[in-house]
Amino acid sequence: MEPLLVATELRKSFGKVTAVDGLSLNVQPGECLALLGPNGAGKTTTVEMLEGLQNPDSGTIQIFGKSLKHERRAILESVGVMLQDTQLYKKLTVRETLSLFGSFFRKSLNVDDAIALVEMQEKADARLESLSGGQKQRAYLACSLINEPRLLFLDEPTTGLDPQARRLIWDLLEKHKGRDRGILLTTHYMDEAEKLADRVAVVDHGKIIAEGTPQDLIRRICGEQILCFRFAETQLDQHRPELFSKLAWLKDATLVGDRFELTTSNTIMHIGELQRCVDQLGLKLEELEMRRATLEDVFLKLTGRSMRDA
Amino acid sequence: MLSHSLREQIKCRWREFRREPSAFFWVVFMPIVWMLALGFAFSKPHPETYGIGWLPASETSSFREIVSEKLSVDHQLKVRQGTSEELETKMKRGEISLMVQVEAPQQVRYFFDASNPEAVRARAYVDSLIQATGGRFDPVPTENQAVSVEGGRYVDFLIPGLLGLSVMTSSLFGVGMTIVSNRKENLLKRYLATPMRAWEYVVSHICGRMMVLTAEFLAVMITGFVIFHFKVYGSWLSYIVLTILGAAAFTGIALLCAARTRSIPMISGLTNLISLPMMMLSGVFFSKNNLPEWLQAVTSFLPLTALNDGLRKIALEGLPLMDLGFEISVLGAYTVVCAALAQRLFRWY
DSSP states (O other): OOOSEEEEEEEEEETTEEEEEEEEEEEOTTOEEEEEOOTTSSHHHHHHHHTTSSOOSEEEEEETTEETTTSHHHHHTTEEEEOSSOOOOTTSBHHHHHHHHHTTSSSOOOHHHHHHHTTOGGGTTSBGGGSOHHHHHHHHHHHHHTTOOSEEEEESTTTTOOHHHHHHHHHHHHHHOOSSOEEEEEESOHHHHHHHOSEEEEEETTEEEEEEOHHHHIIIIIOSEEEEEEEOTTHHHHHHHHHHHHOGGGGGSEEETTEEEEEESOHHHHHHHHHHHHHHHTOOEEEEEEEEOOHHHHHHHHHSSOTTTO | OOOHHHHHHHHHHHHHHHTOHHHHIIIIIHHHHHHHHHHHHTTSOOOOOEEEEEOOOSSOOHHHHHHHHHHHHOTTEEEEEOOHHHHHHHHHTTSOSEEEEEETTTEEEEEEOTTOHHHHHHHHHHHHHHHHHTTOOOSSOOOOOOOOOTTOSHHHHHHHHHHHHHHHHHHHHHHHHHHHHHHHTTHHHHHHTSSOOHHHHHHHHHHHHHHHHHHHHHHHHHHHHHHHOOOOOSOHHHHHHHHHHHHHHHHHHHHHHTTTOOOHHHHHHHHHHHHHHHHHHTTSSSOGGGSOHHHHHHHTTSHHHHHHHHHHHHHHHOOOGGGGHHHHHHHHHHHHHHHHHHHHHOOOO
């Protein structure tokens, strides 16, 4: 099948700041692609170029096989968009808001059906100002689904929502996914990407630095497991040269504070070696733990920074 | 006739207006409150009163006693006694505008600010009293007769001015604020990501303006008819056409102010900057004939002046639209120039 979206070599600068730096991506029918990266990585600029809200300095965008530059209005008929922090008219009811948005498209869902899609039947006649943050976001999602979009852009759809509201939005999106529909999602939440995305593109400084399914990325970049350990205070500095010469793999570990984090697929061997070494040198381990690697570790491994600090 | 999306957006404008009680209050009730307050305050003219200071003299005299007695019983005068320092303080506070000193035998000195019109009138009034006391005889007999021609009352002057003011404030604030807050809240950007046509958004705002305009027009005019028996001597159609043209000019200005602004304090400051001088200089409450000549020449190019003058010429003098060439050109120029610039500069986000 033909991809829903193909973008090649997108570039965009604002003054001296390069927001997007030669980024290429595609979305296949039935697929959810997540752009994962810290705030300021260029995700929003990328999505806004794909939505036709900003013009790229260079690069091409094809949606449904048409050029976005030349057939923007026709393309937008089948595209759904959720921007970051949008306030809809607070004096309108959910039903009125949906019939307003529905009127913008040549073909649109029946308002009641759209309300049912986001499970807001009881709140259909409530004004938006009386809704909670999660309910507002669901109403906004319904506005983006009113034209039955083949391609849905979601820019940080659950930022600022409580965990329960986020899970509800995820369930609704899970239901929306279908054979010929595609989703492009930006997020800085690992769990959101892991939950929704079929494919993740890790974005940093306006570039995609890694791409693949979440499991694939974790396995390829981090191995299966993360081994974390910490020596008792002050011991590390004295014994650093001996440690590094005895444990050749220690240089591959990332130091987070005074904690070593090693990504590995052979945890048992490394724990054995570590134990022997500690005994020989008379050191003491304060902490030793093993956990499954996450996308957070992928980002840390690729950039040396944590997503939250970046 | 109207596309589906335009109809929906006009409905949305109407709902926004109807569901915002404060908007309704400002638009409909404020002009009425002004009209009632000022209309009644000035409907029965009573003579002006003056506060004057009675200065001590170095020696007393019988003439001084007589004048003091005369001044203190006059209904138009409020006489304050005191030392010259005390009286000067009262003058600074605006309690008195004139100080009088009567020296023996028959010598009167006035102390006042010649650039203060009230002080000049107070001096003339007091002087004529004192001269009469001193024995002046007016050789020509005079008689005062009150005139109240229809269309010549203060309230007749006031009502078109209030209509103009109300059209100005509601157009400037209504359109400007809505667009800027829609932009700030990313809603305009969201619209841009739909196939909706930009002109439909603008046209919906213009239609919204017409609805508000109808409400404020009816509020001002009906109150004027019922309570003050206001009468439009010229054609009603001309009166309505000119009101609409005025609203168009102010909507154009509002669109221009809101073309790129992203912050609410910025747009409200800008709107105040534009509307405040007009409120004072365009003859809303009082005739602008008291302004210096050069300032009158400048203010005649302000849109509110053009609107107020035009409305008064139609309502009070019964002139047809044809005779309002200047006013119509001014309003038309603001509409066209501002709308064209706004269209050039407009940013969705």
